[in-house]
């Protein structure tokens with residue numbers, strides 16, 4: 001019958017359920033690391049560790065501690081329940097300075113007891129005697145008589161605090177004088193309100209009270225516990241002297257021991273408690289999305305600030321100029337040879353592919369410094385960049401709880417600091433095509449020189465003819481083709497063809513320059529997208545991913 005009552009009280013959790021909760025808590029703590037309150041995170045980590053340890057130990061054992069203030073009757077109850085005269089009582093020794101353990105049954109308890117820190121000489125095995133025929137009901141119980149929580153000895157209080165964290169169930173033994181003690185309620189009951197399923201209260205010394213007093217005392221204690229946050233506190237009136245209520249305590253213990261759930265319930269309550277605290281810091285907001293349009297605006301702003309249009313224009317003009325130098329008609333191109341190369345003027349021509357690669361690896365500043373002739377960002381361009389970063393930051397932090405919003409903001413701020421340098425590097429890393437000339441330029445150059453040689457040949461021929469005429473020498477033979485002298489065909493034909501070839505090359509070069517500048521513009525934009533990503537977007541995304549993990553894991557841990 002008692003089983004049924006218990007089933008209604010708390011959902012039955014298997015070991016895998018508890019493990020799932022513990023794993024989730026661990027994941028949440030990891031994700032929240034550096035973002036949520038370190039005190040709570042440390043507590044969560046400790047609970048994960050402790051739970052793992054307890055679950056690895058015997059699940060057959062149920063560790064119950066009798067805790068309370070000096071003189072409340074812990075040791076007397078311990079003796080009464082064990083049927084032994086083990087615990088030093090009252091005035092014989094002022095306090096039970098060390099915890100004392102009594103183990104019922106054959107289940108080996110050494111591991112659990114050493115984990116609890118209870119020395120061997122303070123451990124006893126309960127031997128069932130003939131008059132104690134029901135002792136088997138308690139097989140698996142490890143009952144602890146622990147020091148007074150209000151002891152004047154710091155060491156005792158530390159032992160109490162540690163055991164309160166570790167045991168599977170706590171029975172708080174209180175007496176009619178001190179049950180309302182603020183220290184007890186504030187320190188040990190209120191903070192463990194979620195543990196009401198694994199806590200019980202024995203109002204001891206009731207033999208000293210009249211029935212009326214007994215009732216009002218019990219009512220008052222129950223009211224107090226409820227106001228501490230305990231949903232349905234288990235309160236038993238006991239007397240270690242008259243034996244009143246001991247049977248009830250015993251039944252309670254039998255129930256706990258037989259269902260073997262107290263350890264898991266305790267761990268579940270621990271996980272719930274710390275997960276609740278983490279959740280109140282973490283919040284439950286939907287994970288904000290980073291808008292592609294905002295990122296694209298940032299890349300535009302970066303492109304503007306790093307003088308990309310100027311650079312792309314220089315690449316195009318440089319290409320055209322070099323094409324003309326290579327493929328133009330030798331006479332006219334000679335005129336243009338003293339015009340400075342637009343890329344060289346910006347000091348962006350030195351980067352060969354190899355340098356670019358080396359830079360990609362070493363991230364040296366050399367080339368970036370050589371590129372200082374690119375116009376620096378104007379205040380307006382910088383403001384646009386800042387505004388784009390702010391927009392992303394604001395939206396990425398929108399709706400998040402304070403710690404996460406802060407972590408998003410500071411993660412972006414940290415990376416943003418190196419944004420300026422990174423822009424220079426990005427330009428330096430990009431392959432601008434430099435002085436790589438297409439193959440056909442060389443062929444065109446040979447054709448041009450051939451044509452020029454023919455033109456020149458015709459010219460020389462005609463000049464020689466002129467000289468012989470002036471000198472009145474005999475006319476040299478002048479071969480003709482259809483009545484036109486070859487010399488003239490060479491001179492005029494060579495020149496016309498040369499100009500025609502240079503015109504055609506110009507058309508191709510214009511296309512080539514446009515293509516090259518487009519490629520470079522794309523390559524630069526890709527680099528800037530990487531910069532925007534690594535310096536702003538990734539920072540936000542990392543925080544948001546951690547937030548999502550933390551929030552979702554906490555939901556599982558609190559489930």
Ligand SMILES: Nc1nc2c(ncn2[C@@H]2O[C@H](COP(=O)(O)OP(=O)(O)O)[C@@H](O)[C@H]2O)c(=O)[nH]1
Nearest residue numbers: 070071072073074075076089090205239240241
């Ligand atoms: N009248 C009465 N005296 C009790 C009761 N329980 C304990 N005592 C006495 O209270 C004193 C302190 O008891 P003890 O078990 O040492 O308390 P502890 O400090 O909590 O371990 C002793 O003198 C006990 O005999 C009880 O239920 N009724």
Ligand SMILES: [Mg+2]
Nearest residue numbers: 074075095096
């Ligand atoms: Mg004692």
